[in-house]
Amino acid sequence: MTTVAFTLNGVPISADVQPRTHLGDFLRDGHRLSGTHLGCEHGVCGACTVQINGAQARSCLTLAVACDGAEVMTIEGFDHDPVMADLREAFTTHHGLQCGFCTPGMLIAARDIVLRVPDAAEKTIRRELSGNLCRCTGYVGIVDAIASVIEKRKERTEAALATPARTAAAFATFEPIAPSSTASRSPSSRETLTFAREASLRPGWTRFDESFVIHKPRAVIWELFGDVRRVAACLPGVEVTSCDDTSAKGRMMTKLGPIAASFAGSALITRDPANWSGTIVGAGTDSGSGSRTKGEIVYRLGPIEQDEMTRVDLSVLYNLQGSLAQFSRSGLAQEFARQLVAKFAENCSSQLGGGQPAAPASQSLDVGKMLWLASLAWLKQIFRRSN
Numbered sequence: 270m271t272t273v274a275f276t277l278n279g280v281p282i283s284a285d286v287q288p289r290t291h292l293g294d295f296l297r298d299g300h301r302l303s304g305t306h307l308g309c310e311h312g313v314c315g316a317c318t319v320q321i322n323g324a325q326a327r328s329c330l331t332l333a334v335a336c337d338g339a340e341v342m343t344i345e346g347f348d349h350d351p352v353m354a355d356l357r358e359a360f361t362t363h364h365g366l367q368c369g370f371c372t373p374g375m376l377i378a379a380r381d382i383v384l385r386v387p388d389a390a391e392k393t394i395r396r397e398l399s400g401n402l403c404r405c406t407g408y409v410g411i412v413d414a415i416a417s418v419i420e421k422r423k424e425r426t427e428a429a430l431a432t433p434a435r436t437a438a439a440f441a442t443f444e445p446i447a448p449s450s451t452a453s454r455s456p457s458s459r460e461t462l463t464f465a466r467e468a469s470l471r472p473g474w475t476r477f478d479e480s481f482v483i484h485k486p487r488a489v490i491w492e493l494f495g496d497v498r499r500v501a502a503c504l505p506g507v508e509v510t511s512c513d514d515t516s517a518k519g520r521m522m523t524k525l526g527p528i529a530a531s532f533a534g535s536a537l538i539t540r541d542p543a544n545w546s547g548t549i550v551g552a553g554t555d556s557g558s559g560s561r562t563k564g565e566i567v568y569r570l571g572p573i574e575q576d577e578m579t580r581v582d583l584s585v586l587y588n589l590q591g592s593l594a595q596f597s598r599s600g601l602a603q604e605f606a607r608q609l610v611a612k613f614a615e616n617c618s619s620q621l622g623g624g625q626p627a628a629p630a631s632q633s634l635d636v637g638k639m640l641w642l643a644s645l646a647w648l649k650q651i652f653r654r655s656n
């Protein structure tokens with residue numbers, strides 16, 4: 270048993286749980302929060318969707334012990350939430366439910382869409398909702414309900430702006446997003462870091478920082494990082510189709526259980542030799558799932574032990590939208606990212622040592638396997654903490 274403590278629907282709780290207990294069972298069996306429904310228990314149906322640290326997450330894929338220190342909200346916690354009140358009313362008006370099994374998960378996903386994509390049209394709503402399955406309604410009523418709430422919120426905001434007493438807070442709602450640095454020119458490192466810091470405050474963006482050490486001098490790593498094809502060969506699932514010193518096109522193949530995705534996209538590359546740093550800004554789309562991603566990686570190389578070794582500091586910022594997004598928003602994603610960076614470091618070392626990368630580019634990135642490894646790593650950390 271391990272002790273876990275987190276905030277559940279605004280109330281701090283603490284409990285002893287088996288490390289293998291997933292959050293869905295923990296909520297239903299341990300806390301009688303039966304509004305969280307369990308359908309597939311494989312991360313496919315979305316019935317078990319809850320909110321963790323402000324983002325929707327699958328409680329059947331999240332271990333209860335992994336929520337230590339988090340803020341978890343179930344459907345019961347939204348009783349007095351005004352957005353949820355609008356959605357509940359709209360689901361009733363538009364006949365967005367029949368048996369109701371999918372409804373708690375649908376409502377939490379819907380609330381996330383309304384707040385994260387406030388101008389979503391029908392096509393976007395359908396794409397964003399594609400991780401939640403309903404066996405009864407045919408989705409028309411659900412989509413109409415969400416669209417009506419979005420419309421209502423737009424009308425309210427326009428009315429507020431039309432009144433003379435509009436406030437700074439009202440304008441803040443419309444604060445323009447900083448232009449994407451993938452536009453017409455490459456950003457400087459300073460601009461990129463500023464963009465990263467600002468963007469990390471926006472909903473839907475995830476940022477993490479990682480470091481690793483390679484037992485080679487800094488100049489050797491700098492040369493490797495300047496060769497797009499060699500770097501790509503160290504990233505599992507990445508394939509470069511064309512590139513030069515400042516740009517690259519290609520695809521990244523991923524697999525999560527039954528879901529396989531192939532993101533086709535492009536990236537702009539800038540290097541700053543004076544600071545031993547560089548930036549990669551990219552975007553990609555998976556036509557199969559309709560998921561889109563954009564993000565940037567800033568790296569910096571530092572010498573260790575009189576330049577016998579090199580420390581690589583990475584700052585990664587990304588935004589994933591569409592049906593695959595639900596898998597990127599849980600805390601487990603951070604551990605998954607660490608696994609990915611560790612694999613990249615291992616492949617770089619292997620390549621510089623003259624060996625072949627451990628994972629060839631043609632092999633797709635098995636997210637399911639890496640999430641499983643990430644879970645094990647996470648459990649180890651938790652056990653270390655509780656000993």
Ligand code: FES
Binds near residue numbers: 308309314318329
């Ligand atoms: S129960 Fe189906 S996604 Fe969790």
Ligand code: FES
Binds near residue numbers: 368370372403404
């Ligand atoms: S209303 Fe029955 S599964 Fe959605």
